[in-house]
Amino acid sequence: MPRKKEPPKKKAVFKHEAYIEGSGSIVNQRITDTLKTNYMPYAMSVIVSRALPEIDGFKPSHRKLLYMMYKRGLLSPDKERSKSANVVGETMKLNPHGDQAIYETLVRMTRGNEALLHPYIDSKGNFGKQYSSKMHFAAPRYTEVKLEKICNELFRDIDHDTVDFVPNYDNTMQEPTLLPATFPTVLVNSNTGIAVSMASNVCPFNLQEVCETTIALMKDSNHDILSTLKGPDFPGGGLMLYDETELNKVYETGRGSIKVRSKYSYDQAARCIEITEIPYTTTVEAIIDKIIDLVKTGKIREVSYIRDETDIDGLKIAIDVKKGTDPDKLMQKLYRLTPLQDSYPCNFNILIAGTPKVMGVREILIEWTAFREECIQRRTYFDLQKKKEKLHLLEALSKILLDIDKAIRIIRETENEADVVPNLMIGFGIDEVQAEFVAEIKLRNINKQYILRRVEEVDTLRKDIEEMEDILRDKKKIRKIIINELQDVIKNYSKPRKTMFFYQSDVEEEEETDDTPDYPVNIFVSDSGYFKKITPQSLRMSNEQKLKEGDYISQSFESTNKTELIFFSDKAQAYKSRVSSFEDSKASVMGDYIPAKLSFDDGEGLKTVVPTIDYSGYVIFFFENGKAAKIPMKSYETKTNRKKLSKAYSEKSPLVAAIFVNEECDILLRTSSGHALLFNTGMILPKSTRDSQGVQVITLRKKALLSSAEIVTEENLEELQKYRAKSVPAAGKPAKELGDSNQLML
Template sequence: MRSPQKTASRWDENKSYILRSITFSCGEGSTSNNVCLFAGGLCHKHALLKSKYKRFERGATALWCVRNKAGNGSQTLMGIGSPVLLPVAGSVPGVDDAPPPPVRGEGRRHGKIVCYSRNRSALCGAPIVRPMDQFAKETLPVSLEEEMRSSYLAYAMSVIVGRALPDVRDGLKPVHRRVLYAMHELNNDWNRPYKKSARIVGDVIGKYHPHGDSAVYDTIVRMAQDFSLRYMLVDGQGNFGSVDGDNAAAMRYTEIRLSKIAHELLADIDKETVNFEPNYDGSETEPSILPARIPNLLINGSSGIAVGMATNIPPHNLREVVDGCLHLLRNPDATVDELIELIPAPDFPTAGIIYGISGVREGYRTGRGRVVMRAKTHFEDIDRGQRQSIIVDELPYQVNKRTLLERIAELVTEKRVEGISDIRDESDKSGMRVVIELKRGEVPEVVLNNLYKNTQLQDTFGMNMVALVDGQPRLLNLRQMLECFLLHRREVVTRRTVFDLRKARERGHILEGLAVALANIDEFIAIIKAAPTPPIAKQELMGRSWDSGLVRDMLSRAESDTVGGRTAYRPEGLLPVFGMQGDGLYKLSDTQAQEILQMRLQRLTGLEQDKIVQEYREVMAQIADLLDILARPERITAIIVEELTLIRSEFGDERRSQIEHNATELDTEDLITPQDLVVTLSHSGYMKSQPISEYRAQKRGGRGKQAAATKEDDWIDTLFVANTHDYILCFSNRGRLYWLKVWEVPQGSRNSRGRPIVNMFPLSPGEKINVILPVKQFDEQHFVFMATSKGTVKKTALTEFSNPRKAGIIAVDLDEGDFLIGADITDGQHDVMLFSDAGKAVRFDENDVRPMGRQARGVRGMNLEEGQQVIAMLVAPAETAGEGEQAVAGSVLTATENGYGKRTPISEYTRHGRGTKGMIAIQTSERNGKVVAAALVAPEDEIMLITTGGVLIRTRVDEIREMGRATQGVTLIAVGEGNKLSGLQRVVESDAEGEDAADGVTESDGEAPSADTTET
């Protein structure tokens, strides 16, 4: 057990104390004294010293308030807030001798905290304390809302400025800048040996970036990856990860050094070209920005998520970006469109294809856009030309190859992408090669387009060009980015020139002193020999005026050649008493005298004197040139142009990413050959398509071909022929419309059932597709006519449904408890018939219902009594007017829940206005029950009857008696006790006879066959 301080202190009842590392055993007279450390919370002393103890974390610090109430011995110890780490120094107030060993109950007295050992002897009294008034004078109430606002704003700005967003000038975030500067300080240059990554990480963390080592190392790793940066800033040796998402080796294994191009970011940093600021603890200084000769933000890009904003800037080709900079320097009024001609699109390190540049140009103009990237592929023949394979050579930027292949495998397993037999990754050190083998007969363009659509073989890079400008985040277009970089370069060149000018003046001043010393060398030597100490010698040299010798001629020539005259060559701050005097003599400054004292004897030779004169002339010429640069902005522009041109020639390379300027949004449909397909939908909801060539023509009386393999309790209730490019409109009972292209219907053999239609759409629970209609084109001459169970009808132009949406749309807005019972395509020349479960029917001209918008609720089509509902909608040819004319052919088959039904000629259903209660279609009674179905049939048709008990019966229509409207019908099926007839369905195709296999099929020319879905 660790013992606290071996002193005790008196507790002032009117003071608060800070307790640090309190260790005491709790047990007022208890024999089982557990060691505990109290670090916060609320505790009554009496309860604390009872026999139930709590164990707290060691080494914590807490704020305590000690109060003693006289008379009753009650004492409260209060810990405030979380542990506060405060140093404890100085003497302990109120220290006295340790208290005597207590007896039972003694711990309550005198307001003291007493520590006990297991043998009940006093251990140490109170721990180290400090009065509360040394910590806080008072407690002030703070508004939580205001505190959260100000604190969160401070946090947000810290993240924005100090972590997530790059500076527009050097294109770096603080951690990248610190890594590069630390490597520069360690002389970890491109032409020197590699250093361990851990060495660099340690320096960065210790000096500049007090964060986790993994964050710093991850930054280094990314700067060393040729698939992450277009121009790597770190030259790495070892495993630095791969496009498969493999992690880099640990920092103790890898070695790094600055890349050659990274030195261009740090060039001239030692010439006071940028500001330096203290590091986190003030022990070092670090640059607030790098000089950056290269436009790093554009050539390498950047991405980051801050608070309330983010940035995502793509990399570009250095040669193109430099060309843009040069054009802007020579033409300051250049527009963004002119710059786009020189910088057409990003250039990604992983190459690939940039598919269309409309989004890129939008990003360059506004700062926000999108770059569509595609993998670069080609096709190869395999199995002696029997099959083909897709070879992936290059991937879009930031796409993980391993994840991509796993995604393709999932799509193949889920059968969302068809035609792939095998996937192999044959990539090696020579380059990327992913092989996707296709099945025999598959068109590679179609499969590839499906992969583009469903995988990251086609990906999008969202451009959001946000960067820090003067410490504030700004959304920048292309021209603004280049302007900010060039403005930074102009400042760097100016500051470098000022630095060089100061150094040249200082050097010229030294050379003047050396020239004076050489002209008076004998006297100088005598003074130095006679002086007892160097300071006295310096004093003697500075105390006299000397013959200027060659200096007078040197200065007169320099003054005539230098802008600004005599003052142009003098160092800043040099007092007038030093230098050339009016009488032609020269007075040495402290700097000159010190340099003369340190001069080596070899400088006394005649050759060295000539060198001093020559160097002085060169320095004077340099000063004149530097002054000219500062006086003429065009000189600075010329220097920037020269530097950028050298960088372009040294580091410029060819574009990697290929640009497809005229690319369009290519849909899979564009690669599908138009052909007619037979589409079938079974009663159980299985859908499939087959080429019409599967059905050969047969003579009348032939047996035909089975269209689909169906179970005994399933049958084909919808069949039509449509082109692969046609649409299928799918209506649900909830009144929603979904679209499907015919080519999207899975093809199957005659022996397959197809795919459940419910799996093709995002249906909600209880929603089901009950009507499908083929459509070739959405023209203004056709309409979609819909009816609901509550008698509402709606007619909407077909063009209203010409904009497909994956999530579907509301075709008709339904009331609570209402549902869609039928829909069909009309052309303004049809009659509509509605049948209710009460045995009534209404027939009216479809033109009685005006066309209305998609958002409309519809109008009343049939007047229903309470508890009744519409069970069927039929679209029939318009009723023939005129006496003696031939009636419309066909009949209506109605069926009731007790298994009764009949056929009635359609001509007996006369036309009336909509919204009426209708005429009798079939007499209903307790004997036959409610009407459950109605369908348009022909004598040669067959129907399927199904009961609630699952009993099916298939019968020919001509076996059902034709009767008048006002009859109850005949028995169609014996439903049995407790069962009801739930519906009937016209069987579209018979596999027993027919002129051909598509007998009765309707071509999808904008109309559809009569609605067959009549089940309730």
């Protein structure tokens, strides 16, 4: 029987709401909704579950690693170190982000890396150094680790229900949400994290000072924190600028900046400065590279050689200085110009109950105290229930003590095993749990000595239960327990402060000096934007300027190598530079192309250059519409090193000329209609706003424009006198006047 022909399948059409077989449907969605739907879950995950530390002082990656080491028994003093590779592999049961990320986390917490004030991991092998970017750590198969003794304080009573446990990512085991640390680890060891739209940067503090401050705050909520917590204490030491105002700001708001400088000594015999401690935020390589750059550019001339002498004994940077150099003055200069002095930016952003919050030291310690109080309450309640259960069982032994033979007889005469417990319950008036406990007693323990010894515990248990119930009722007793634990931590783990202090009054800060060599130069600027700096000697040898075809020198003036220059573009922007930033040139070369040299915007060209030394005087801008604006040079002076200034002058009319005047002088203006105006700059009042359009200085005829402006000099003074003589009434009309100036027909 012939098969029926099936109708041909319709081809999918690429239309808005159509779909192609085997693919998803096309949906219109606002991009803001897409970002909210797809990106927000990721952002929240990074903030809450990855980048920010919690009140126990750890990020999830740190906590998972330490907990797995604890579960492996690496906290036991009898346990040998384990290969790092084994620890990393075990941690992947809780942290599936990859072995390399886990190992880098482990490295930072080791004693060998020197990144933490109180390392959590005892290490053997090469773990690199926090203060060096080139000293890389060895592979995990070569290194060995175990937990440091201080980790006893992190995991104390963790099995007593002090913190919550949650399933791991594949639901095969449980992990803690926090560690019940007995001291404020969040402030003792530094922690840095970058989340989405927020970050955290917690500086380390001395363990003893933190614990003492916590105790003082628990006793008096108005305690002056600065009296016990002197300031941050960095693992690398260094000297911290003691600034009470800034410290109080950090302590109260959680934000601020701590200035730290390197520690050095001077070997006079070898003429060598030895730097042994550097700021926590920099590296040996960054310091050496910066000093080498300064020597190459001529800003530092006292250094003859620098080398890294870091070895097994610790960090050392050796700087050989030239004969006659004052080492203290040189170090003041290096502090100012290099990372030998750096600032640690504080941002105490910490997760509290899953919510990020920037807090000061006071608030952090209050939150930690509340967290620790909850741990003590939960531990006490857990122990209370255990003791109550034990007491309940021992009370059954007390009843059996009255007639042991009866208990044996009941068990022996019971025919079925399942009836033993019910018969004991009936015979002694005890419940099922007690009867089960009695039935499980070994035959060798059914003697008066064993039973009496166990029964003696009843009084102790009842006393302990009463004390625990009293603790749960009285918050002061909970705080007393916390204080005792903090005092034990101080006794067992405190270390002398590493970071000492220096005061601004103790150091004679060297005034910032300009080491740029100063000598006379001639400046030439062409109309198309080429710049030349030529010394007088070179200019005498060749006076013929090399220029592009059709180009010409539009500006030339004498200056010095230290003079600052302001380049005004045709887009109303100013670019600041110095004469010393340009290489000495010759008349026979093209010179530097300013738009490229100073990174002008696309399509932006050079209009004029104004030199200045002390930003005195004025710049007068002349526009095609006949207006002029007199702007003080101080308007272009900036406290920072900004190189680009927008709105340097008005854009309402095209700029004709910008003339720098240090004192009042005569200016000659020319118009496209053949008129000229001679006036004195004192007639124009200065404007405080850079982009001011100024005032009308010349009346223009219809369709006429201002074409040029120039300072009147002795050279063109005779020419002007001729124009004045010719300036007679035209067609019976007198010449127009503007104040004391004369408008001339040329």
